[in-house]
Amino acid sequence: MRRDVFQAIADPTRRAIILLIALQAMTPNAIAQHFDTTRQAVSKHLRILTECQLVKQKQSGREIYYELNETRMKEIDKWLEQFRKIWESRFNELDKVLLTIKNKKK
Amino acid sequence: MRRDVFQAIADPTRRAIILLIALQAMTPNAIAQHFDTTRQAVSKHLRILTECQLVKQKQSGREIYYELNETRMKEIDKWLEQFRKIWESRFNELDKVLLTIKNKKK
DNA sequence: TAGTTATGAAACCATTCGGTTGCAAATATA
DNA sequence: TATATTTGCAACCGAATGGTTTCATAACTA
Numbered sequence: 388m389r390r391d392v393f394q395a396i397a398d399p400t401r402r403a404i405i406l407l408i409a410l411q412a413m414t415p416n417a418i419a420q421h422f423d424t425t426r427q428a429v430s431k432h433l434r435i436l437t438e439c440q441l442v443k444q445k446q447s448g449r450e451i452y453y454e455l456n457e458t459r460m461k462e463i464d465k466w467l468e469q470f471r472k473i474w475e476s477r478f479n480e481l482d483k484v485l486l487t488i489k490n491k492k493k
Numbered sequence: 494m495r496r497d498v499f500q501a502i503a504d505p506t507r508r509a510i511i512l513l514i515a516l517q518a519m520t521p522n523a524i525a526q527h528f529d530t531t532r533q534a535v536s537k538h539l540r541i542l543t544e545c546q547l548v549k550q551k552q553s554g555r556e557i558y559y560e561l562n563e564t565r566m567k568e569i570d571k572w573l574e575q576f577r578k579i580w581e582s583r584f585n586e587l588d589k590v591l592l593t594i595k596n597k598k599k
Numbered sequence: 600t601a602g603t604t605a606t607g608a609a610a611c612c613a614t615t616c617g618g619t620t621g622c623a624a625a626t627a628t629a
Numbered sequence: 630t631a632t633a634t635t636t637g638c639a640a641c642c643g644a645a646t647g648g649t650t651t652c653a654t655a656a657c658t659a
Binding site for chain 2: 607
């Protein structure tokens, strides 16, 4: 059973849950009210999100508030960073080429 | 059959393929040599990546060069942008609170 | 032209996924 | 204490996923 952030955000319901609790920590019951599924299905999603540490739990009596773990979210950004670097360096290459052309003209 | 960027990048092999062709456009055969699977499996991954427009094809005789579609990649970044905004506004809220405390002290 | 190479598509298979229902445990409340 | 509420977990089910093997087609090449 693979459990990483990318697999976690692959499901649209989970992405919606993430967005919900990003705005405000919520209990499973409260979250489930926003969706057209059973509370248990939401509970399963929360388990997956917990397993890859995208969400944190805060117990308050019998209620459990789920909140987003920003650090883990930033891992997705870190993955994208690779590509930004690649594109940037490619842009610099293009820059060099343009500079060469410019110098040849002189 | 759902076909969106998030489902596409959920698979680790597909993420590796994306990184490979981000550096240089490649043919399916060349890509497959980097992995421990059959060419056909890679071909399937490329189909999925094509379907959600994460990659573009460039035919050259009987060879097909696959290259990354940067625009689609930026959609992932756009999704993350939401959260940056939420966190930022939350930070500003905190800022307001701190300002209020500061003013009360005066 | 005959044979090789590059590629995609179809059929099949075991595993995973996302959902459901039913149940048990812990906490709150009358 | 008896009842209601909040939650997680297990068992089950149909669909999707990722892989394989086999095959057809198009394009190079000897």
